[in-house]
Amino acid sequence: MTDHQTTARRFPAGRWRRLRSLRVRLIAVFAAVALLAAVSASGIAYWLNRDAVLKRAQNTVLNDFRVSLSRNVSELPLNASCPELAALASNVASSGLSYDVVVVDPAHPECAPSSDPTRYTLADVPAALQSTVAKPREVTESNPYPYHLYWQRQNLEGRPFLIGGTKVVPNGPTAYMFKSLENERADLNTLGWSLAIATLFALIGSALLAQAASATVLRPVKRLGDAARRLGEGHLDTRLEVDGADELADLARTFNRTAEQLHEQVEELSAREAQSRRFVADMSHELRTPLTAMTAVTDILEDEAESLDPMIEPAVRLVVSETRRLSDLVENLMEVTRFDAGTARLVADEVDIADLIMSCIDGRAWYDAVELDAPRGILAVVDPRRLDVVFANLIGNALKHGGSPVRVRVRQTEDSVVVEVSDSGPGIPEDVLPHVFDRFYKADRGRARSEGSGLGLSIAMANAQIHGGTITAANGEVGAVFTLALPLAPPAPPSAGEAEDGPARDAAEDKDAT
């Protein structure tokens, strides 16, 4: 962990992740294994070969040298002269295996003739070899001769040579042989190159193999990753094809099982939610029938209330006012269920926002309590009924909770219209501010029954949103400020809103566009 962290800090995160990816790791491991195997195999092969090649060349040359030397030395007179020694050197060298010979006789230390004096002289013979050759070994049962043939490999002027030397008889001349190992070196070099190339091929092959292997592992892993992402995006019917019985297939099976269970749970939850929404919708619908009948007669009751018994009149008034409240509540509930079910539709028309607000204020006799600052001529494509609900809720709320004067200011920005409703009240407590648009949330908990339904602002918000706009609540210098921002035209596909008023209007608008 610590190691990971420190290392991670050294690399940029992305690069580090790439370096740590399974593909890279697999290739690295494969390459390391291939390199190790190829290098050790080639190394052993090279050394064995080298040894064999050199030994064979050496033995051939040294044997030939020994035979040729003993034959020639036997013909050499005692106390041979310098030219005779030179003849010996060239005779020994002429055996056909192309080596050169230098002969040294203790009787003529200054002579030391060579078969090719321009290239090989006694000075080329390493001193160590000279002293070893010159040193007689004790004659025992296992060692019948005092002098032996010694050899050494030596580079002369950068070229490899086998230098061998021996004394045939005590006090007789000593002969040294120079054999170039150039050919062998070339052969070994060729071998080395071949092995290096083979190693390189093995490396490339292993990298390709690793790539293939990682692909067989990574393809399912990628599929799994994609499937998991789709699942996360909400496509709960995402499943993987399972083939084989390996660990990845097992993982895929687990994934499918998990997705299955998730799907079931989500479906169960949404079914339950739909059920409860259905219930609220049905209930408010059912409530509406008796309410319609009651509302129909409330006007009669209200008109007659004054002429009723003073004991009965308050009861009648109570029934009338509560029927209206119930009616409003049910209407709001139905509106909310329509938004929840997504069946709320825009019936849009181009209207003057100032006119709309005036009509809203006039219709509710709020004219004296509201200061309106709205230039005429701001036209927007809105659903007038829905926007009236928004204005009525915002202004009504400001009047009820904030207190007059309520100021309504309308202004137009580039592509939207902004309506600000501010009151002169105490403002909204900070802890309530985030909840003002919640359903049935009442700022004053102590007041169990307020005049509103508790749905007003949430319906206003939903109505703003269906227009592609929004409402924000804040505290101004004095009182609360609700700001409605609406686009001048609703978003292009207002769900099926256009489609609904479409049949008539589309036909009307499109057919005679000349």
Place this chain on the structure above:
Amino acid sequence: MPFLLLIEDDDAIRTGLELALTRQGHRVATAASGEDGLRLFKEQRPDLIVLDVMLPGIDGFEVCRRIRRTDQLPIILLTARSDDIDVVVGLESGADDYVVKPVQPRVLDARIRAVLRRGERESSDSSAYGSVVIDRAAMTVTKDGQDLQLTPTELRLLLELSRRPGQALSRQQLLRLVWEHDYLGDSRLVDACVQRLRAKVEDVPSAPTLIRTVRGVGYRLDPPA
């Protein structure tokens, strides 16, 4: 005293609305089903029908369509929902206006009176637009000499448009002029009525030459050149 026929299947609503409408000064006949309503309509010839959409047996839309085959009297729909398919289907089947339950009797009364006013005669002369002749005094429209069967709403719409030939009227203006709605009017009323009117007065309703759409504004009556 206007004579209304109220077709509503729920006993309580029917009784409540009958009480309220009677109190507003209307004579009200009631029916509990579409079949009964059609029968009563033929027997008693009311001035206006208030029609519930959700009826057992033949529903309100069908009742509306059947009445429109022969008669052009005003029909006001009582719908349960204000902004779903009910309204559009209702307007397409020939209704003049609609109210949403639970309706305030005052609102319904205002709508009834507004619809009835549309059929009132005007003291004015006639004017001709190509083959279409509008006789304001007789409140009749003829096309190629043939009487056109227009509902009072369609007639009023045509009159309002023809009063300002060549001038575009917005849907909201038309709602105020014809339907006497306030600023919250439902523009679908105008669109549906224009469609029905075109079907009757235009030579080719899908390619109108008389009642033209002014995109982004509303509608305009073009006198033929």
